[in-house]
Amino acid sequence: MSEEIDMSAIDGQESEKMKVKGMHDIATGQNMINRSIRATRAQRLGQLARVEHEKSRLERELDKWKANKKQSEERLRVVQRRIGLLKQSLHDDPPEKREQGHRQRTWREVRLEY
């Protein structure tokens, strides 16, 4: 005997008609079964296990992103500090040296003995 459960309290959104955006959204028998909340307790327990597994996977993924973000922020701080030091040293250079940096010219030589 199947249990009848009022699913609207559990997930009201899924019980609404799905909006059709593409071929995947067209309601078919298989789609309806997969998207519905299972009626039997066993089916619901199975779905719960899968969803909790997905949750832990997403949490691990989120932790990894947070660790990467922290690392990138740290590297960004180091680079910004370096930029600040270089700008300061260029600003402190005497004007003649500033001009020299723009002119690394080469020239041709003619040797002359006197």
Added chain:
Amino acid sequence: MSAVARIAMEEEPTVLHVRRRADFVETQAVKDMTEGALSYLAAGFPVHFRGPAGTGKTTLALHVANQLGQPVMFIVGDEEFATSDLIGGQHGYRYRKVIDRFIHSVLKYEEDAVQRWVDQRLTTACREGFTLIYDEFTRSRAEANNIFLAILEEQLLVLPSMGRNDGYIKVHPDFRAIFTSNPREYAGVHEAQDALSDRLVTFDLDYYDRETETAIIAARSGLSLEDAGRIVNVVRDFRASGEYEQTPTLRAGIMIAKVAAFRGLRARADDARFVQTCIDLLESKGVFASSRAEERRAQQRKMLLDLVQHHCQ
């Protein structure tokens, strides 16, 4: 000149790398002069070597420039010079065409042409901090040398303002200038501006002493000091006599010595070829245009023969 060659000329200036010869004679007189000039240059003042022809002004300028250790730009004064010959000017055009098809359906096309400014030696020397030798600068008209007034005093090179962004160039702190000139009474020489002369430290050069001239002639020709000394005596006595239109200088002595060395002659009065060489190179210092030229030439020749006979026994 092709556009590519012009661009190469602009991008890579040509400088002199001066070096003393192995037989360069540096007597105490030359050392003293060099040290004096270097001290003024180190203090930031330009120096000016002034003297008659054949007194070693250009050689001394090159020697001093060599001590500074910077590349050298060499300019020779010219009556035809204008300021643009010293600083540069607009020569030709630089064309730029950009065709961008990075996105195949979009074409970006740009084309423009701008006049190209090409530096001359003075501007290059001021920008890069080279040593400038301006030889015979009084051969140029005074107005052409006006540009030096601001360079030497305010350390500023003022370029023509034809839409240039860098109309004022701060002279490089390593820029140094050495000028040479003949005295005012020489033909073809303009009087230097007082304003420019006032900015220069002038060394008046005279003919070297006998020992220095002997050493130079021996070094340049390869003759012995004894033979070189005899030639020096002939030339110096001829110079002291005043019986000439062109002053017999050290150059005449070097020419006699080099020819003698080339022909394997000794400086002897009994060597007719040597005597003829002396006559050939010294007699031409006289003038032949006047009606008394024949008589004067005969007198001069007798005097020269007497000198050779006296010093080259």
